[in-house]
Amino acid sequence: MTGVTKELLLEDISVCPPANHTEPIDRAVAESMAMILKAVADPARLQLLSILKYAPNQEACVCDLTAPLGLSQPTVSHHLKVLADAGLVSRERRGSWAWFSLVPVRLDELRSFLE
Amino acid sequence: MTGVTKELLLEDISVCPPANHTEPIDRAVAESMAMILKAVADPARLQLLSILKYAPNQEACVCDLTAPLGLSQPTVSHHLKVLADAGLVSRERRGSWAWFSLVPVRLDELRSFLE
Numbered sequence: 001m002t003g004v005t006k007e008l009l010l011e012d013i014s015v016c017p018p019a020n021h022t023e024p025i026d027r028a029v030a031e032s033m034a035m036i037l038k039a040v041a042d043p044a045r046l047q048l049l050s051i052l053k054y055a056p057n058q059e060a061c062v063c064d065l066t067a068p069l070g071l072s073q074p075t076v077s078h079h080l081k082v083l084a085d086a087g088l089v090s091r092e093r094r095g096s097w098a099w100f101s102l103v104p105v106r107l108d109e110l111r112s113f114l115e
Numbered sequence: 116m117t118g119v120t121k122e123l124l125l126e127d128i129s130v131c132p133p134a135n136h137t138e139p140i141d142r143a144v145a146e147s148m149a150m151i152l153k154a155v156a157d158p159a160r161l162q163l164l165s166i167l168k169y170a171p172n173q174e175a176c177v178c179d180l181t182a183p184l185g186l187s188q189p190t191v192s193h194h195l196k197v198l199a200d201a202g203l204v205s206r207e208r209r210g211s212w213a214w215f216s217l218v219p220v221r222l223d224e225l226r227s228f229l230e
Contacts, residue, residue: 024162
């Protein structure tokens with residue numbers, strides 16, 4: 001190695017401060033959590049989750065979820081599908097209506113992760 | 116009101132179960148929280164936050180954040196800008212390099228909200 005090359009390398013090291021590397025979380029974990037976070041990162045979906053959280057038995061009929069949000073039933077159904085796909089709510093048919101229940105373990109998982 | 120109309124109304128009530136309405140969270144709060152959640156809802160940004168969280172003084176030089184993520188510096192800088200815009204990290208210039216620090220109060224706000 002020539003003196004010039006060595007000098008350049010030393011300069012590089014001095015420019016970027018010595019790293020106190022901490023490893024990032026595993027990419028697969030980050031991807032899984034980002035998927036849940038994307039599902040909740042919407043004002044209407046946060047409002048739906050908040051209704052379910054405080055509803056009796058943490059469940060509600062889809063027909064009771066449109067008025068409080070001021071959105072059409074297809075729009076509310078779309079948001080509920082996104083939440084169901086992320087495992088945040090579960091869906092059950094009762095008579096003519098779909099009922100949605102909170103899956104608290106999934107939100108717990110998110111909270112623990114953010115700790 | 117005729118008997119027929121009354122019957123129809125009663126039927127409507129019986130189809131959609133009696134609502135135990137709980138009010139959703141305020142729309143403005145939901146929008147503000149959705150904005151922070153969108154900023155963290157990305158695998159690379161979650162990895163950046165995890166590095167900062169465990170780094171000495173919860174800060175790191177941008178030049179030390181590219182290698183652990185295996186991403187280019189422009190890409191890392193873009194992700195850091197999204198986090199900074201959401202108030203999750205703060206930016207400071209030191210010599211030739213930008214340093215980023217975690218803003219723990221913002222993540223605390225998110226965690227409290229998810230409680």
